[in-house]
Amino acid sequence: MSNSIEIPFSTTLMVRDTCLCLHVQRAARALARLFDDALRPAGLTNGQFSLMMSLNRPEPPPMGPVAALLAMDQTTLTAALKPLQRKGWVKVMENPRDRRGRLLSLTPDGKAVLAKALPIWECTHAMIDGKLPEGGAARLREDLQALS
Amino acid sequence: MSNSIEIPFSTTLMVRDTCLCLHVQRAARALARLFDDALRPAGLTNGQFSLMMSLNRPEPPPMGPVAALLAMDQTTLTAALKPLQRKGWVKVMENPRDRRGRLLSLTPDGKAVLAKALPIWECTHAMIDGKLPEGGAARLREDLQALS
DNA sequence: TCCATTTCTATTGATATCAATGTATTTAGT
């Protein structure tokens, strides 16, 4: 009975070629692998690099805004912090002004790891930047931001 | 001692604002949530939709090319197939021409689920398409493809 | 044919991701 419901192959090709979600997921996986490989000598993944970089602030931020900045679920952030805490790179402390909340900060070791990773990021980013046409990077960022 | 290695806050802001990897990961998470929410009534996630759509072909493909198409690790594909097999939507069979390989195909139930999900995809995709400027979608796809 | 190499996939272990849910704390309304 289910046999009567068939999507034409041409429709499949159209969806594959046009689906923005698929295109973004694909690029996300490819870029993640690229940066993970490059950052491996520094002991960081691309996500850990982005997270730790976002914690490099004058004042330790609470979790909510950090999760929003990274556009990730709050529970994902909780999980992502675990290995970084174990390695002693990130400190999670209770917020004295609001005991429900936590304040996130880099330890000196964490800052050292981040400093070691920064030139790797610069090099890798310059490389992929070169793969885009003139002004493509800025344009791409705008388009992606419109989808977040 | 590690205290001497400090990345300036201005550098952090620069990395946050320019990092293409971060921008893509962020958009990927946001879009994944959007499509997951929309497709939930059909019982599919965005990744399962893309995977099953890519299996809607005249001839059942082996795993390698499918993983390459989705730009995912082959081990990720093996894992992603498991829940779809359990639900009886995807059939994995040994390739008689090469007994190392597997051939992937949709079951009639799988085709029915995919057919139910298609109009949801169309609607959701039209919505996010509208968030981009004129011709932005095609441009964005090109830029993303350059990074894969 | 035989063997080394290559190819195709599975397994394991670690992290990433989110929905659903629960807990503690703060805030607001009375």
Place this chain on the structure above:
DNA sequence: ACTAAATACATTGATATCAATAGAAATGGA
């Protein structure tokens, strides 16, 4: 001050992701 609602995180369970590794089968060269 008291209580209801809202807020900020944590936990659990399921899937997603990849590196490292291993197994089985095909391929190519001698």
